[in-house]
Amino acid sequence: xxxxxxxxxxxxxxxxxxxxxxxxxxxxxxxxxxxxxxxxxxxxxxxxxxxxxxxxxxxxxxxxxxxxxxxxxxxxxxxxxxxxxxxxxxxxxxxxxxxxxxxxxxxxxxxxxxxxxxxxxxxxxxxxxxxxxxxxxxxxxxxxxxxxxxxxxxxxxxxxxxxxxxxxxxxxxxxxxxxxxxxxxxxxxxxxxxxxxxxxxxxxxxxxxxxxxxxxxxxxxxxxxxxxxxxxxxxxxxxxxxxxxxxxxxxxxxxxxxxxxxxxxxxxxxxxxxxxxxxxxxxxxxxxxxxxxxxxxxxxxxxxxxxxxxxxxxxxxxxxxxxxxxxxxxxxxxxxxxxxxxxxxxxxxxxxxxxxxxxxxxxxxxxxxxxxxxxxxxxxxxxxxxxxxxxxxxxxxxxxxxxxxxxxxxxxxxxxxxxxxxxxxxxxxxxxxxxxxxxxxxxxxxxxxxxxxxxxxxxxxxxxxxxxxxxxxxxxxxxxxxxxxxxxxxxxxxxx
Amino acid sequence: xxxxxxxxxxxxxxxxxxxxxxxxxxxxxxxxxxxxxxxxxxxxxxxxxxxxxxxxxxxxxxxxxxxxxxxxxxxxxxxxxxxxxxxxxxxxxxxxxxxxxxxxxxxxxxxxxxxxxxxxxxxxxxxxxxxxxxxxxxxxxxxxxxxxxxxxxxxxxxxxxxxxxxxxxxxxxxxxxxxxxxxxxxxxxxxxxxxxxxxxxxxxxxxxxxxxxxxxxxxxxxxxxxxxxxxxxxxxxxxxxxxxxxxxxxxxxxxxxxxxxxxxxxxxxxxxxxxxxxxxxxxxxxxxxxxxxxxxxxxxxxxxxxxxxxxxxxxxxxxxxxxxxxxxxxxxxxxxxxxxxxxxxxxxxxxxxxxxxxxxxxxxxxxxxxxxxxxxxxxxxxxxxxxxxxxxxxxxxxxxxxxxxxxxxxxxxxxxxxxxxxxxxxxxxxxxxxxxxxxxxxxxxxxxxxxxxxxxxxxxxxxxxxxxxxxxxxxxxxxxxxxxxxxxxxxxxxxxxxx
Numbered sequence: 001x002x003x004x005x006x007x008x009x010x011x012x013x014x015x016x017x018x019x020x021x022x023x024x025x026x027x028x029x030x031x032x033x034x035x036x037x038x039x040x041x042x043x044x045x046x047x048x049x050x051x052x053x054x055x056x057x058x059x060x061x062x063x064x065x066x067x068x069x070x071x072x073x074x075x076x077x078x079x080x081x082x083x084x085x086x087x088x089x090x091x092x093x094x095x096x097x098x099x100x101x102x103x104x105x106x107x108x109x110x111x112x113x114x115x116x117x118x119x120x121x122x123x124x125x126x127x128x129x130x131x132x133x134x135x136x137x138x139x140x141x142x143x144x145x146x147x148x149x150x151x152x153x154x155x156x157x158x159x160x161x162x163x164x165x166x167x168x169x170x171x172x173x174x175x176x177x178x179x180x181x182x183x184x185x186x187x188x189x190x191x192x193x194x195x196x197x198x199x200x201x202x203x204x205x206x207x208x209x210x211x212x213x214x215x216x217x218x219x220x221x222x223x224x225x226x227x228x229x230x231x232x233x234x235x236x237x238x239x240x241x242x243x244x245x246x247x248x249x250x251x252x253x254x255x256x257x258x259x260x261x262x263x264x265x266x267x268x269x270x271x272x273x274x275x276x277x278x279x280x281x282x283x284x285x286x287x288x289x290x291x292x293x294x295x296x297x298x299x300x301x302x303x304x305x306x307x308x309x310x311x312x313x314x315x316x317x318x319x320x321x322x323x324x325x326x327x328x329x330x331x332x333x334x335x336x337x338x339x340x341x342x343x344x345x346x347x348x349x350x351x352x353x354x355x356x357x358x359x360x361x362x363x364x365x366x367x368x369x370x371x372x373x374x375x376x377x378x379x380x381x382x383x384x385x386x387x388x389x390x391x392x393x394x395x396x397x398x399x400x401x402x403x404x405x406x407x408x409x410x411x412x413x414x415x416x417x418x419x420x421x422x423x424x425x426x427x428x429x430x431x432x433x434x435x436x437x438x439x440x441x442x443x444x445x446x447x448x449x450x451x452x453x454x455x456x457x458x459x460x461x462x463x464x465x466x467x468x469x470x471x472x473x474x475x476x477x478x479x480x481x482x483x484x485x486x487x488x489x490x491x492x493x494x495x496x
Numbered sequence: 497x498x499x500x501x502x503x504x505x506x507x508x509x510x511x512x513x514x515x516x517x518x519x520x521x522x523x524x525x526x527x528x529x530x531x532x533x534x535x536x537x538x539x540x541x542x543x544x545x546x547x548x549x550x551x552x553x554x555x556x557x558x559x560x561x562x563x564x565x566x567x568x569x570x571x572x573x574x575x576x577x578x579x580x581x582x583x584x585x586x587x588x589x590x591x592x593x594x595x596x597x598x599x600x601x602x603x604x605x606x607x608x609x610x611x612x613x614x615x616x617x618x619x620x621x622x623x624x625x626x627x628x629x630x631x632x633x634x635x636x637x638x639x640x641x642x643x644x645x646x647x648x649x650x651x652x653x654x655x656x657x658x659x660x661x662x663x664x665x666x667x668x669x670x671x672x673x674x675x676x677x678x679x680x681x682x683x684x685x686x687x688x689x690x691x692x693x694x695x696x697x698x699x700x701x702x703x704x705x706x707x708x709x710x711x712x713x714x715x716x717x718x719x720x721x722x723x724x725x726x727x728x729x730x731x732x733x734x735x736x737x738x739x740x741x742x743x744x745x746x747x748x749x750x751x752x753x754x755x756x757x758x759x760x761x762x763x764x765x766x767x768x769x770x771x772x773x774x775x776x777x778x779x780x781x782x783x784x785x786x787x788x789x790x791x792x793x794x795x796x797x798x799x800x801x802x803x804x805x806x807x808x809x810x811x812x813x814x815x816x817x818x819x820x821x822x823x824x825x826x827x828x829x830x831x832x833x834x835x836x837x838x839x840x841x842x843x844x845x846x847x848x849x850x851x852x853x854x855x856x857x858x859x860x861x862x863x864x865x866x867x868x869x870x871x872x873x874x875x876x877x878x879x880x881x882x883x884x885x886x887x888x889x890x891x892x893x894x895x896x897x898x899x900x901x902x903x904x905x906x907x908x909x910x911x912x913x914x915x916x917x918x919x920x921x922x923x924x925x926x927x928x929x930x931x932x933x934x935x936x937x938x939x940x941x942x943x944x945x946x947x948x949x950x951x952x953x954x955x956x957x958x959x960x961x962x963x964x965x966x967x968x969x970x971x972x973x974x975x976x977x978x979x980x981x982x983x984x985x986x987x988x989x990x991x992x993x994x995x
Contacts, residue, residue, distance in 0.1 A: 060973050060974065062899075062972075062973055062974075062975055063899070063902070063903075063975055063979060068973070130893070133893055134893040134894050137892055137893050137894075138894070141887075141892070145939075148940055151940055151942070155940075156936055156940050159936075159940075160932075160936070163928075163932065167890075167925070167928055168925050168928075171890075171891070171921055171924050171925055171928070172918075172921045172922070172925060175902075175905070175921065176905065176909075176917060176918070176921060179902065179905045179906050179909055179917070180909055182906060183906055183909040183910050
């Protein structure tokens with residue numbers, strides 16, 4: 001079997017091994033080794049891809065003209081790298097989280113987690129729309145058990161929203177778009193420069209673009225974003241890796257891929273009817289930020305922040321100029337590292353103290369100094385302050401917007417930066433500079449370690465070591481991407 | 497050589513003669529082995545015939561050496577070959593599964609009768625797919641129908657009798673309509689051989705009689721295949737019949753009726769109908785399309801409202817039949833191929849879900865939605881197979897059900913029929929809605945506290961269930977046998993439609 005097939009197969013194999021593991025220790029070790037093995041297979045692809053090679057392997061021919069084929073190209077490699085690097089980090093976190101919170105059915109949890117990563121890697125390496133769709137749907141189905149893992153009526157309801165929106169958009173719109181493309185061209189593969197160039201034009205093109213952009217519900221472009229806040233009932237590692245990285249990035253990645261390889265940026269740029277996408281994405285950026293501002297639940301605030309940040313990527317793609325596409329691809333990486341850190345921190349806070357709401361977080365910096373330090377750095381990256389990864393990608397996006405002379409997009413980016421600051425900085429401020437509030441239990445001590453004395457809800461001390469380690473690694477990534485952004489930028493620039 | 501030449505009649509004569517032997521054998525276990533052997537032989541014959549057809553083209557066999565149109569002709573093309581293979585393969589799977597399930601659901605003294613009727617039913621179904629004579633077809637239709645009425649009545653409780661009675665009445669109306677229609681056509685042409693009939697009908701100078709005759713035939717068959725709005729017999733019959741019978745009926749009975757409708761519509765009626773002048777916006781295919789799509793949507797909504805899962809899947813069958821009829825009514829090679837490939841895949845997936853429900857009924861004693869709480873944990877393998885079939889029913893890519901939906905969507909878009917495409921998508925989403933209720937209850941709702949631990953279903957049921965379950969995945973990726981055959985069959989069918 002080819003390397004590409006193994007990359008997708010390794011997590012699937014891992015899921016089986018995890019399900020078979022008898023002792024918790026073997027289970028956790030298997031998980032970690034599988035994650036590392038997957039990463040070890042993705043890394044060697046970098047230099048051939050930069051050298052212009054595009055290895056591919058066809059696994060099966062389903063119907064004439066419709067194959068299951070894997071291949072690797074720069075954009076797919078970016079996504080595959082993000083997913084596999086962060087899976088290793090998230091595995092550490094998941095192991096620590098499952099143990100600290102005594103999560104029920106840990107084997108099912110870890111196995112579904114591995115399956116979902118396998119599906120996300122399949123999306124990354126898909127060589128045609130059918131293969132992509134196959135893995136896209138697999139990703140939806142394998143994350144469903146994770147969203148409903150708690151089994152509470154609330155989780156079941158959330159699972160219904162999750163599955164309902166994701167599957168109805170993908171079957172109702174995305175599939176229709178794919179069949180339309182197939183009926184026009186008789187093929188589905190990704191072609192540099194665009195498969196549809198010269199095949200379709202005018203309003204029909206705009207409609208087809210709409211089928212794809214809204215059909216890819218995982219990109220969470222408003223108004224098909226409701227599944228993402230719903231999915232926040234899932235345990236923290238799921239929210240972190242899947243609903244900040246693998247699933248949503250699979251969505252925006254698919255949007256990017258369709259714009260670059262199926263439509264072709266030139267075709268879209270020359271079709272005025274297709275320019276609506278910029279306005280929709282811009283609206284999504286601003287509206288989601290405004291909603292995030294008003295959320296008190298930390299995970300909900302992060303979820304709406306994700307929706308807004310995903311729309312940045314779609315916004316970058318919707319300018320249809322190379323510079324903005326580069327910015328979009330780099331933002332995919334930068335946001336992944338920052339947002340996973342934020343969700344890690346949210347989970348760590350809940351694990352250590354039982355808190356879930358922003359209004360409870362006064363003075364938290366003194367109790368959880370490390371966690372809140374990581375949180376603050378990641379929050380700065382979301383705003384786009386140097387020296388963080390967010391600055392690089394926002395810079396590139398702004399450069400792209402100037403390049404395209406899209407002043408609306410420039411305005412949206414600036415306004416949203418202000419809004420990002422408005423909903424993240426208060427948390428950072430409260431954690432470090434406000435005295436701990438005494439309201440959860442009746443406690444009169446306000447001195448440095450006073451909160452340790454709190455009752456049943458608030459446990460004492462920092463988050464468990466594995467959680468801190470994972471957060472530290474991802475925060476390191478946020479900084480490293482500022483200092484050495486070369487690899488993602490180089491990959492993104494080699495897009496056709 | 498001589499035996500090979502006589503395979504076409506042997507195909508249906510074998511189960512027809514072997515059926516009553518079960519009554520003599522007496523002991524259920526013996527009957528089961530005998531029936532399975534017969535079905536296996538039928539499958540072997542069907543596959544051999546299919547190979548011959550694909551090699552050398554249409555097989556025409558003259559019964560008793562009488563030349564058609566005077567004698568009875570057995571006429572086998574790719575579509576017949578496909579149906580014969582499908583029906584006998586499903587029969588083998590169901591008969592492998594049957595002994596344990598039948599022991600559980602049917603009293604010992606009637607089990608011999610069950611196998612007899614099953615083989616007679618098989619003979620009728622296979623006969624319908626082989627014959628090239630319109631009246632001979634009626635005979636086989638009645639053989640299969642009569643045996644099915646009785647099979648349904650073997651179900652537990654008085655409601656099975658009532659369901660069988662309703663089915664009997666409506667089925668007889670359908671059969672009578674068919675004969676009346678055929679009589680009218682015979683009146684114009686003086687022949688009953690299908691090919692001959694088609695040629696004579698083109699030259700017939702009595703369009704009104706033709707129209708009425710064709711109307712009776714089509715309506716009669718529509719009852720048999722449960723096309724909306726003539727589907728009322730089906731939910732009751734599927735719900736109250738023994739599990740194996742539901743599975744076999746759902747996978748083959750209505751499919752063969754659909755085959756007969758397609759055969760008569762395309763081979764016999766299409767050439768003369770294209771010459772008829774119906775009032776402007778009305779066309780035959782337009783009516784079929786509207787009925788098919790309406791049936792698909794309305795039956796899916798009905799399925800959503802059911803709490804008995806067998807009844808839910810019965811409505812789902814009505815919906816999928818509507819989809820197949822609508823596909824065929826688009827009249828393009830792609831759409832007919834899509835319709836036929838969906839026919840094959842739907843047979844596989846409906847066999848999966850009904851056989852899985854048979855296992856649930858055996859272990860949990862009920863297939864009502866509320867009694868399935870925690871079933872996913874209590875019967876992981878059985879419910880796992882159910883999930884595979886259910887995903888296939890929704891049309892998730894990678895499963896068999898996706899192939900047909902894809903082809904039908906493609907056919908709709910090739911003709912710029914956006915409405916049809918959107919309705920097919922909507923049908924899938926409704927399917928998701930009713931199927932997912934089951935998933936939620938079976939996996940996410942905890943089992944009742946007083947529920948006893950139950951063992952998985954016996955291996956003799958689990959293996960055939962696993963075979964059809966995995967077939968859903970195999971036919972979702974490896975489509976050469978399904979899509980390839982459907983394409984050959986659609987060419988054979990449409991070859992007759994274009995004069």
